[in-house]
Amino acid sequence: MKLVLLSGGSGKRLWPLSNDARSKQFLKVLPSEQGRAMSMVQRVWRQMESLGLADQSFICTSRAQVDIIESQLGDVPVIVEPERRDTFPAVALISAYLLDVVGAPDDEVVAILPVDPYVEEAYFQAIVALERALADSDAEMALLGVRPEFATSKFGYLRVGRDDGGASGVLNVAAFVEKPPIELAEQLLGEGALWNCGVFCFRLGYLRSILQGRGLPWTYSGILDAYGSLPARSFDYEVVEQAAKIVAIAYSGTWKDLGTWETLSEEMEHPFAGIGTAVDCEDTHVINELSIPVVTMGLKNAVVVASPDGVLVAEKGYTSALKDVVKPFSGRPMYEERYWGNYRVFDYSRLADGTEVLVRNVELFSGKNLSYQQHARRTEMWTVVEGSGDLILNNRMTELQPGDVVQVFAGMWHAVRAHDHLVFVEVQRGLSLDEEDIVRRFENWDEIVAHCAVLS
Amino acid sequence: MKLVLLSGGSGKRLWPLSNDARSKQFLKVLPSEQGRAMSMVQRVWRQMESLGLADQSFICTSRAQVDIIESQLGDVPVIVEPERRDTFPAVALISAYLLDVVGAPDDEVVAILPVDPYVEEAYFQAIVALERALADSDAEMALLGVRPEFATSKFGYLRVGRDDGGASGVLNVAAFVEKPPIELAEQLLGEGALWNCGVFCFRLGYLRSILQGRGLPWTYSGILDAYGSLPARSFDYEVVEQAAKIVAIAYSGTWKDLGTWETLSEEMEHPFAGIGTAVDCEDTHVINELSIPVVTMGLKNAVVVASPDGVLVAEKGYTSALKDVVKPFSGRPMYEERYWGNYRVFDYSRLADGTEVLVRNVELFSGKNLSYQQHARRTEMWTVVEGSGDLILNNRMTELQPGDVVQVFAGMWHAVRAHDHLVFVEVQRGLSLDEEDIVRRFENWDEIVAHCAVLS
Numbered sequence: 001m002k003l004v005l006l007s008g009g010s011g012k013r014l015w016p017l018s019n020d021a022r023s024k025q026f027l028k029v030l031p032s033e034q035g036r037a038m039s040m041v042q043r044v045w046r047q048m049e050s051l052g053l054a055d056q057s058f059i060c061t062s063r064a065q066v067d068i069i070e071s072q073l074g075d076v077p078v079i080v081e082p083e084r085r086d087t088f089p090a091v092a093l094i095s096a097y098l099l100d101v102v103g104a105p106d107d108e109v110v111a112i113l114p115v116d117p118y119v120e121e122a123y124f125q126a127i128v129a130l131e132r133a134l135a136d137s138d139a140e141m142a143l144l145g146v147r148p149e150f151a152t153s154k155f156g157y158l159r160v161g162r163d164d165g166g167a168s169g170v171l172n173v174a175a176f177v178e179k180p181p182i183e184l185a186e187q188l189l190g191e192g193a194l195w196n197c198g199v200f201c202f203r204l205g206y207l208r209s210i211l212q213g214r215g216l217p218w219t220y221s222g223i224l225d226a227y228g229s230l231p232a233r234s235f236d237y238e239v240v241e242q243a244a245k246i247v248a249i250a251y252s253g254t255w256k257d258l259g260t261w262e263t264l265s266e267e268m269e270h271p272f273a274g275i276g277t278a279v280d281c282e283d284t285h286v287i288n289e290l291s292i293p294v295v296t297m298g299l300k301n302a303v304v305v306a307s308p309d310g311v312l313v314a315e316k317g318y319t320s321a322l323k324d325v326v327k328p329f330s331g332r333p334m335y336e337e338r339y340w341g342n343y344r345v346f347d348y349s350r351l352a353d354g355t356e357v358l359v360r361n362v363e364l365f366s367g368k369n370l371s372y373q374q375h376a377r378r379t380e381m382w383t384v385v386e387g388s389g390d391l392i393l394n395n396r397m398t399e400l401q402p403g404d405v406v407q408v409f410a411g412m413w414h415a416v417r418a419h420d421h422l423v424f425v426e427v428q429r430g431l432s433l434d435e436e437d438i439v440r441r442f443e444n445w446d447e448i449v450a451h452c453a454v455l456s
Numbered sequence: 457m458k459l460v461l462l463s464g465g466s467g468k469r470l471w472p473l474s475n476d477a478r479s480k481q482f483l484k485v486l487p488s489e490q491g492r493a494m495s496m497v498q499r500v501w502r503q504m505e506s507l508g509l510a511d512q513s514f515i516c517t518s519r520a521q522v523d524i525i526e527s528q529l530g531d532v533p534v535i536v537e538p539e540r541r542d543t544f545p546a547v548a549l550i551s552a553y554l555l556d557v558v559g560a561p562d563d564e565v566v567a568i569l570p571v572d573p574y575v576e577e578a579y580f581q582a583i584v585a586l587e588r589a590l591a592d593s594d595a596e597m598a599l600l601g602v603r604p605e606f607a608t609s610k611f612g613y614l615r616v617g618r619d620d621g622g623a624s625g626v627l628n629v630a631a632f633v634e635k636p637p638i639e640l641a642e643q644l645l646g647e648g649a650l651w652n653c654g655v656f657c658f659r660l661g662y663l664r665s666i667l668q669g670r671g672l673p674w675t676y677s678g679i680l681d682a683y684g685s686l687p688a689r690s691f692d693y694e695v696v697e698q699a700a701k702i703v704a705i706a707y708s709g710t711w712k713d714l715g716t717w718e719t720l721s722e723e724m725e726h727p728f729a730g731i732g733t734a735v736d737c738e739d740t741h742v743i744n745e746l747s748i749p750v751v752t753m754g755l756k757n758a759v760v761v762a763s764p765d766g767v768l769v770a771e772k773g774y775t776s777a778l779k780d781v782v783k784p785f786s787g788r789p790m791y792e793e794r795y796w797g798n799y800r801v802f803d804y805s806r807l808a809d810g811t812e813v814l815v816r817n818v819e820l821f822s823g824k825n826l827s828y829q830q831h832a833r834r835t836e837m838w839t840v841v842e843g844s845g846d847l848i849l850n851n852r853m854t855e856l857q858p859g860d861v862v863q864v865f866a867g868m869w870h871a872v873r874a875h876d877h878l879v880f881v882e883v884q885r886g887l888s889l890d891e892e893d894i895v896r897r898f899e900n901w902d903e904i905v906a907h908c909a910v911l912s
């Protein structure tokens with residue numbers, strides 16, 4: 001059996017900590033046994049490791065998240081979506097990858113999981129039991145249902161009955177009910193319906209036959225090539241709800257969607273993270289990622305979050321509307337974690353003549369390097385703050401020490417590698433500071449060095 | 457008659473906008489007719505100008521505020537305290553300055569005013585009437601009293617009766633009552649007592665005789681020299697309350713102490729200043745000086761202020777306690793207005809080895825210059841963002857254009873003057889970034905140029 005975590009879109013529901021480069025599952029706001037905060041994805045992966053499931057698990061995500069996954073989880077197997085579409089194309093890609101690249105057989109069972117549920121280990125044990133449920137029934141699909149603790153309109157429901165096959169704990173899914181009115185939700189609770197938590201399990205050959213039957217590409221390379229033209233629809237809609245027979249297993253433990261500041265703050269260990277203080281505040285959570293203090297006084301049931309991207313101050317009940325509220329303010333990300341380190345933007349401005357100026361702090365992890373690259377329309381000025389490294393500028397290598405200044409003019413090829421943890425302040429100035437002004441020659445440091453050795 | 461505005465200490469009661477370099481009276485948060493926000497001191501000075509009083513008015517302040525006064529009011533006469541002590545030494549200095557430097561006669565009347573009352577023009581007309589009240593009575597001191605609108609324990613009171621002299625509107629001050637319990641305040645209101653608003657008026661010769669009588673220095677140079685040893689006590693305590701006869705005039709218009717966010721926010725024209733938005737907020741004021749958005753949702757009766765120095769989020773009733781709350785967070789000012797321009801600190805950090813790193817944006821107004829100076833222990837890296845100017849580095853002058861980079865190593869003499877508005881990003885790095893690491897040679901640009909011409 002294979003497990004695949006679907007690591008979804010960026011999302012602004014936890015703004016200003018989540019941004020286009022930092023999705024909510026990567027925010028380090030949950031407590032861990034070691035006393036250091038960890039992210040949702042780190043928590044889930046650690047749970048899977050402790051149950052011995054990590055060896056058979058994969059993460060499916062977009063290219064934009066590959067860096068931060070490596071940074072947070074290390075070297076884990078990642079299936080990369082060529083572009084961000086919906087879950088149907090993603091699951092098609094996953095299935096073909098497991099069949100064609102991993103070499104899994106047609107009757108291999110795969111479970112697709114959201115990357116960010118806040119659950120107990122029993123959740124994963126129930127997922128493992130889905131393989132048996134699929135084997136013991138003639139179902140095409142096996143789902144995990146969460147035993148509801150209360151009636152709510154926030155989730156979808158699975159109407160279930162005893163499975164005909166009679167296998168222990170296996171339920172028949174009779175119908176799907178999308179987020180119901182509260183009266184219906186109460187009725188569903190009485191009937192023993194389950195919350196649909198977005199976990200589905202099927203045999204690889206089943207999905208291949210669906211793709212073939214619909215005339216869609218079904219090999220890994222075929223899907224990769226045609227990815228942009230696959231239906232941008234959810235897997236639920238396109239496959240799950242069309243299946244002839246579906247079974248489910250019920251999970252009765254903790255299951256939370258930490259998708260809003262209101263729900264996430266309930267799991268935070270400390271009411272105040274960062275520099276500053278809270279005076280006479282009740283049920284109030286503060287996260288301050290800035291280097292200046294945040295002072296809160298006399299607040300009740302509020303959440304205050306300050307990051308390089310912005311400052312949020314909200315009564316907790318209002319945070320579910322956040323996504324739409326911050327839409328007008330989605331500028332460039334001011335903080336990004338990458339596989340090579342991270343950067344924080346101190347300031348970004350656009351002058352009257354169109355010139356853009358960006359001031360940022362760049363941290364490069366030991367042994368990591370930036371690619372050998374060139375800009376057509378920007379000048380970069382680096383001041384090394386701490387650490388040491390190798391600089392390559394127009395094919396010539398020199399050593400970098402604290403206090404050194406590097407001037408990278410438009411057209412100059414440049415790369416840098418950290419010996420120690422290397423930190424520099426960079427002032428970018430030019431007519432275009434976007435990604436399109438970067439021409440990359442090599443990512444790999446050895447290739448960069450070999451290339452320069454030939455030329456010099 | 458002379459009027460002197462006492463521009464007092466820095467204060468943290470309006471943190472994070474007020475800091476050691478920016479006292480509350482200089483915050484541009486009040487509406488003006490021109491639609492641009494103005495500061496308390498600008499509002500008061502404009503009122504005095506429109507009444508024709510500015511020509512006979514002075515501002516007494518510490519050296520730290522001279523720059524910002526020039527920046528906000530232009531070329532106004534300033535009496536500079538050698539150091540910050542209390543109001544008794546300050547008023548002694550003012551009196552001696554008017555006698556010895558300005559050449560005012562002994563019987564010249566001076567009125568001392570706080571710099572930051574929020575008042576109507578009638579306030580200043582009542583102050584002008586104090587001269588007549590002093591002349592028509594045999595009083596040593598004439599005070600302005602504010603006709604109270606309600607009973608409060610927040611202010612001191614003047615107990616008054618009809619003046620024996622019988623001059624119209626002139627009252628006899630019978631006693632001072634410091635911030636009374638509310639029951640006593642109500643009783644005082646019934647008796648016709650007035651709020652003491654800190655305006656006092658006397659003849660210069662009267663104060664000189666007090667100084668002489670107490671064996672204190674009484675010439676301007678004498679007071680300057682002995683300033684640090686003068687009693688650090690309030691003028692109220694040392695002089696006003698000891699006077700044999702005191703009269704008062706009542707002022708009946710608006711008089712507000714905008715000393716807390718709660719009172720100040722009432723006078724703000726717009727509930728939201730800066731980048732961001734407020735959703736479903738009531739009686740809530742937001743000031744955002746940062747370049748990132750502030751989003752507020754569902755707040756009631758709150759004040760949110762974000763500045764380079766920090767972020768405050770408070771229920772308005774709590775803001776009077778702010779001063780003590782922020783005491784532990786008083787680091788270096790992150791924003792300063794100076795006569796030559798201003799700077800904003802993007803980031804300040806101290807590395808493990810003690811090295812300090814400061815990244816800031818510096819704006820130099822057209823025609824202004826920084827002094828010719830040298831640092832022993834710091835390196836500065838400038839990247840010119842916009843504008844143009846002259847750079848002098850080790851006695852040699854060159855022109856600065858956008859995109860230019862200047863490396864100022866320890867020991868190098870340097871100065872810069874703006875042609876246009878000159879903006880540069882500066883990265884300071886060194887073992888000591890404080891004022892003591894600066895040796896200044898000349899402030900005046902012509903002197904700098906002449907000095908360098910001789911050497912080159």
